[in-house]
Amino acid sequence: xxxxxxxxxxxxxxxxxxxxxxxxxxxxxxxxxxxxxxxxxxxxxxxxxxxxxxxxxxxxxxxxxxxxxxxxxxxxxxxxxxxxxxxxxxxxxxxxxxxxxxxxxxxxxxxxxxxxxxxxxxxxxxxxxxxxxxxxxxxxxxxxxxxxxxxxxxxxxxxxxxxxxxxxxxxxxxxxxxxxxxxxxxxxxxxxxxxxxxxxxxxxxxxxxxxxxxxxxxxxxxxxxxxxxxxxxxxxxxxxxxxxxxxxxxxxxxxxxxxxxxxxxxxxxxxxxxxxxxxxxxxxxxxxxxxxxxxxxxxxxxxxxxxxxxxxxxxxxxxxxxxxxxxxxxxxxxxxxxxxxxxxxxxxxxxxxxxxxxxxxxxxxxxxxxxxxxxxxxxxxxxxxxxxxxxxxxxxxxxxxxxxxxxxxxxxxxxxxxxxxxxxxxxxxxxxxxxxx
Numbered sequence: 001x002x003x004x005x006x007x008x009x010x011x012x013x014x015x016x017x018x019x020x021x022x023x024x025x026x027x028x029x030x031x032x033x034x035x036x037x038x039x040x041x042x043x044x045x046x047x048x049x050x051x052x053x054x055x056x057x058x059x060x061x062x063x064x065x066x067x068x069x070x071x072x073x074x075x076x077x078x079x080x081x082x083x084x085x086x087x088x089x090x091x092x093x094x095x096x097x098x099x100x101x102x103x104x105x106x107x108x109x110x111x112x113x114x115x116x117x118x119x120x121x122x123x124x125x126x127x128x129x130x131x132x133x134x135x136x137x138x139x140x141x142x143x144x145x146x147x148x149x150x151x152x153x154x155x156x157x158x159x160x161x162x163x164x165x166x167x168x169x170x171x172x173x174x175x176x177x178x179x180x181x182x183x184x185x186x187x188x189x190x191x192x193x194x195x196x197x198x199x200x201x202x203x204x205x206x207x208x209x210x211x212x213x214x215x216x217x218x219x220x221x222x223x224x225x226x227x228x229x230x231x232x233x234x235x236x237x238x239x240x241x242x243x244x245x246x247x248x249x250x251x252x253x254x255x256x257x258x259x260x261x262x263x264x265x266x267x268x269x270x271x272x273x274x275x276x277x278x279x280x281x282x283x284x285x286x287x288x289x290x291x292x293x294x295x296x297x298x299x300x301x302x303x304x305x306x307x308x309x310x311x312x313x314x315x316x317x318x319x320x321x322x323x324x325x326x327x328x329x330x331x332x333x334x335x336x337x338x339x340x341x342x343x344x345x346x347x348x349x350x351x352x353x354x355x356x357x358x359x360x361x362x363x364x365x366x367x368x369x370x371x372x373x374x375x376x377x378x379x380x381x382x383x384x385x386x387x388x389x390x391x392x393x394x395x396x397x398x399x400x401x402x403x404x405x406x407x408x409x410x411x412x413x414x415x416x417x418x419x420x421x422x423x424x425x426x427x428x429x430x431x432x433x434x435x436x437x
Contacts (some may be wrong), residue, residue, distance in 0.1 A: 047395040056407045057397040063103040063415035065289040066260040068378030073129035075331035080133045090376035090389045099393035103160035123170040167193030188234035201241035203270040216243035225251045232429030254428040255285035255421045260373035262296040262357040282365040287417045289373025294382040298349035312342040339380040351386045355399045
């Protein structure tokens, strides 16, 4: 009624007749209506989720295969139960609930530069941080180690917390550590991160002549893949060099996953997968989980990021040197803060860029071989317009619906395909273990 009072005061400055209540309301609608509509109108980049899309989304089991939130648990003391409206993170229990996220694979990523000499110790610390979050929120979150656990969590309306190691350097070239990680609940491992390790070449440094490469996987690397098959740990080929990919495909006895990769035909980033790779994953029975990072889904963003990379790296190295001179350790949160400052200078691409990659992979590999691997909390805020957290996942369902995808196929993309692959990995593991007895 403040608006009506304001209209009345304007009218009474030059009254022609007494103002009735109906007259006041009429003027309020005429004068204020357009203003209110303009203020509440969606931005051009916003995606309005229709009741039909929301119904499809709410009826799906939604699985995301990559979130770097454990770095926040460990280095920032972040509580996944936080309701802080100013939190800039992508994942919290509230955001997951609003986006109907049913299962999250938390990334166990050990930054190799700042953790030299103690990869395994930091890996164990990150694993522990996930368990601690689940222990603090047993009513809304549970540890999950199998497809059956994911189904149970879904029935109980809890977030299923799974773990995947990002980077084979975490096993320190020791297959016993691989088994230990599996026993603790790790259900996939990325054969390499952006760094080549002792047994697998990475796409991140494949052109660096100072790095000793192996022409793909070493014999030990192939043993690692086979042991992952036996254990029931999904083989993740995101981040690996092209030759490493083909070696893994030739070696594995179970379907592989790309936990967070996009299409190289659309954005020529070495982290993305070629069409031949997409077809090979389909033939293998695996799944490619599309990465949300702007630099992998939008070529304009990628080029702008590459142009500023030398300055960004200089700022990063300056901070590292300063912390070292002060005798202080550098954690992920500090480096992420620097990266956010630089990525914020580049305009965010539209949601269409992300959907284009899902669509391309569905067309090349088949709709049974594509899913979601957001890289939430690991891309320094550089996600497409409208995707600010897990709460925005329904917008992806709306965009897929707009492109003509059926409810059944949308359910596959949102999580069904990953569940199928995970079940097959479990099945292969059971057969291999039975055969070895």
